[in-house]
Amino acid sequence: MKRIFAIAALATLATAAHAQDNNNAAASSTATASAPAAGSQVAVTNATGTTTTTAPAAAADTKKWSLSAVVQAELGSSELNYSNRKDKAVDTTNYIGMGYKLDKENSIGFKQYFTASHNPENAEKNKAVNSADMSYPVLTYGHTFKGVAKSDPISALFWYYVPVTATDYKTQNNGILRMDAELVWTLTPQWAVSYYLNPRQSLIPTEGTMDLDGQTVPYFAKTTLIHYGTLYYNVNDNISYYLNVGARHDWKTKSNFALAKEQFLSNLGASFAFNGGKFVLNPEIDYAVTLPRDGSNMKVASTYDEANLSYVMTVVMAY
Numbered sequence: 489m490k491r492i493f494a495i496a497a498l499a500t501l502a503t504a505a506h507a508q509d510n511n512n513a514a515a516s517s518t519a520t521a522s523a524p525a526a527g528s529q530v531a532v533t534n535a536t537g538t539t540t541t542t543a544p545a546a547a548a549d550t551k552k553w554s555l556s557a558v559v560q561a562e563l564g565s566s567e568l569n570y571s572n573r574k575d576k577a578v579d580t581t582n583y584i585g586m587g588y589k590l591d592k593e594n595s596i597g598f599k600q601y602f603t604a605s606h607n608p609e610n611a612e613k614n615k616a617v618n619s620a621d622m623s624y625p626v627l628t629y630g631h632t633f634k635g636v637a638k639s640d641p642i643s644a645l646f647w648y649y650v651p652v653t654a655t656d657y658k659t660q661n662n663g664i665l666r667m668d669a670e671l672v673w674t675l676t677p678q679w680a681v682s683y684y685l686n687p688r689q690s691l692i693p694t695e696g697t698m699d700l701d702g703q704t705v706p707y708f709a710k711t712t713l714i715h716y717g718t719l720y721y722n723v724n725d726n727i728s729y730y731l732n733v734g735a736r737h738d739w740k741t742k743s744n745f746a747l748a749k750e751q752f753l754s755n756l757g758a759s760f761a762f763n764g765g766k767f768v769l770n771p772e773i774d775y776a777v778t779l780p781r782d783g784s785n786m787k788v789a790s791t792y793d794e795a796n797l798s799y800v801m802t803v804v805m806a807y
Contacts, residue, residue, distance in 0.1 A: 554587040556806040562774075565797035575608040587628075597628040624649040624664075636671055644669040651691075658698050659707045662691035670718075678722050684734070686714040695742060708748075709741035716753060726761040736776075750779040757800075768804040773797065 560581045567577055585599035601623035610617050626649050633642045649664035651657075665688065672682040688711070695708040716734015723729070733754045739745040757772030777796045 552589050554589075554806065556585045556587070556804065558583050558585075558802065558804050560800060560802040562798050562800045565794045565799065568799065569794070573608055575606075577605070577607045577609065579603070579605045583626075593632040595628075595630040597630070599626040599628065600624075601626065623653065625652060626650065639671040639673050642669055642671055655698075655700070659692055659696075660694060662693070664691065665689045680720040680722070682718045682720070684714075684716055684718060684732070688712040688714075689741070695740075708743070710748065711739045711741045711745065713737045714753070727759070729758045731756050735779075747781075750781075752777050752779055766806055768802075768806075770800075770802040770804070772800045772802070774800055 562579050562581075563576060571577075581601065581603055583599045583601045585597060587595055587597035589595045602620060603623055604618070604620040606618050608617055626647055628648075629646045631644055631646075633644060635641050645668045647664075647666040647668070649666070651661045651663045655661070656663075666686070667688075668684075668686050670682050670684045672680055674680045690710045690712075692707060692709040695706070697704050697706050699705075714734070714736045716732045718730055718732035721729045731754075736749075736751040736753055737747065738749040740748050752775075754775045755772055757770060760769045761767070762769075775797050777793065
């Protein structure tokens, strides 16, 4: 399952870790680099960079500009384990971005997404095995709020996906609005728990259908909520592990918020930071299953299916 909402976070997390290293702050990370978190998104985006300082605070970081690049490769478990081909299908989601820190609590940024895929089955269909497509440019604004219910400070990130794709033009899409925020509670220098909240709203004025590669698909304005709880264990400032469990809900905005789709989500992963946070590796095992709309196919949700399992590796470089 593609988790663009998550990978954007890691790059700015690495930037935050690098800034902390430059300040020589002796701190113990709580909820360090993890793909699904969204916490300290002024300093980071989706990955939490909250820290518990154990030494006198260093001087504030004066670095204003940051650059980042992210590559996320995903391989389905069934493709890996059951495909007879030695050449496996792999999809990647990537972006390059830049950010500017306005002050201690506010920042702005720009990200350009693009996707690339390698699908050996396309050779049998006389299609290109390798393909790459430019995707959304994204404008962001980050702001840090005070904690809620004794949580760490909350760094929220507000996104606007600029509608530039061919599908956007066909559906008259005016873009997508999104917010990422994570409430993190530091339990000990090693353990932390959090609640991640990611609402989105597509801005499509009409509803209808369109042809996409010979198939007719519906389109409509969609209200989305992705949310989950996460448990973090931090080995040290450079290594952390996490487990989260949550859900994704999609509603038809203009149809009295009729439920269009609902998914159960769970991710198990680790984060390894190198060179002061300039380079981050984030391996993860993802499980996502669409929940049944009624009791007739409850087995879909209650039975493990390897087709819903995927392996993801995210690589982040940030300066």
